[in-house]
Amino acid sequence: MKPTYFRFLTAALAKTMLFLLCACSFGGASSVESAAGDTRLYTDALGRKVAVPVHPERVVVQQFYAEMLALGIEMVGTNKTQSADMTVAKEMLADVEDIGNIFAGLEKVASLEADLIVVPEYLERAVLDNLAKIAPTVVVNYSDSMYSRLRAIGALFGKSDEAEAWIQAYEAKAAQTKERLASVVRPGETISAFILYHDKQLYVYGNQMIGATLYGTLGFAPPPKLKELIAGNPSELWYTISPETLPDYAGDYVMIITPNGDPAAEQETSALMNGPVWRSIPAVVNGRAIALDYKWAFYDPLTMERLLDELALKLTGGSGRESKTIDAKGG
Structure with missing residues (x-):
């Protein structure tokens, strides 16, 4: 079967306010608050309040490419050769630049003129600080459960409804598979x-x-x-x-x-x-x-x-x- 990604329910769901998210596995909480202008405050997995754009247009992510694809969120860069190419069909990221190994340097990330960067918690603080000089940088717990990561990404991009729809559809498919087996x-x-x-x-x-x-x-x-x-x-x-x-x-x-x-x-x-x-x-x-x-x-x-x-x-x-x-x- 050719790899494809979920295109989950985007209708028939009432719009709800973004809520406090509690991480299931390692306790990395995240939340969204109102802020002035075209930004809002997002509390990331490290407890930092980060002013993020309400409608980011040039997003760079390290590791969370699958969550982005599952929720239909566009990105301009991710770590393709290091991870994504092993799990995602190349055509799914055809228009996304490879940021390579960000531990070795941030030149590629800087060249993409990102307005939002999303990274896992295991990055060294020095790397995180340097990324924050390029664009607002949010940390998500990569060690959390799949559901927690998806919900955190959903909250960050205003896609909480889509995240819940994805989870519901996945659980329905899992129930069918369990019955089949x-x-x-x-x-x-x-x-x-x-x-x-x-x-x-x-x-x-x-x-x-x-x-x-x-x-x-x-x-x-x-x-x-x-x-x-x-x-x-x-x-x-x-x-x-x-x-x-x-x-x-x-x-x-x-x-x-x-x-x-x-x-x-x-x-x-x-x-x-x-x-x-x-x-x-x-x-x-x-x-x-x-x-x-x-x-x-x-x-x-x-x-x-x-x-x-x-x-x-x-x-x-x-x-x-x-x-x-x-x-x-x-x-």
Whole structure:
């Protein structure tokens, strides 16, 4: 299926006042206040009150390109080659400039004459201060849940209604996918996902990233040993395990993500999948192992929506009706 993005309901929703948003995962609150002229005050994830344009026309974002696309918000620049090109169809960002690695320099950002910049919380303060000299710069918690990030971006751009519509449509599609898979992954069966990097470290996913879809959205159960890890530290993206203990964390279905474009990681993953430990796992023996590209390791609205389709096709062996991307104008 050619990657597309949601075009969610923009009508049949009453216009509401922007409200205080509480971040679901890490507490990054954001809010909007009135200000004089053509600006308004936005309280970002760092608690800073930033005067932002009411109708920004030249927006540059670091990392939040998927949220922008999901809400139909235009941007002039984002980090394409570093992240976006791995998760978004190139034509979706054809008119958007690549800002490259902003840690290495801000020349490209400055050249775009941005009137608003949106960045994640993990940027060094020096970089943030330099960006603020170019244009008003707002920080959004990238470590928050997908819903929290989407709502924060929606509030910033006056698209709160669209954000809620996106979430409602996503949950409706998730419910359909869950119903479709009810006869495949039966009650009591478990599922787990792994990734192996070039550092030869093997990780099993918890509640975040692809785990948010598996255990949150679709309600699948992790195997007992993984469930213990999650209970002990539920906010972890993943947990380091040794290849020898992999069978202890393997569910009735297993998934493995390959970091494409990283030759060392690809080689290590291939060696693992052709080794005795992986081949001895019951899920592999029973044909219940699924290999996924690295694009499925990302945690953003567009990836999460496509992942519903991908998992449905993978788990059913491509059988049944083809999944359909939700269209706000036609369902």
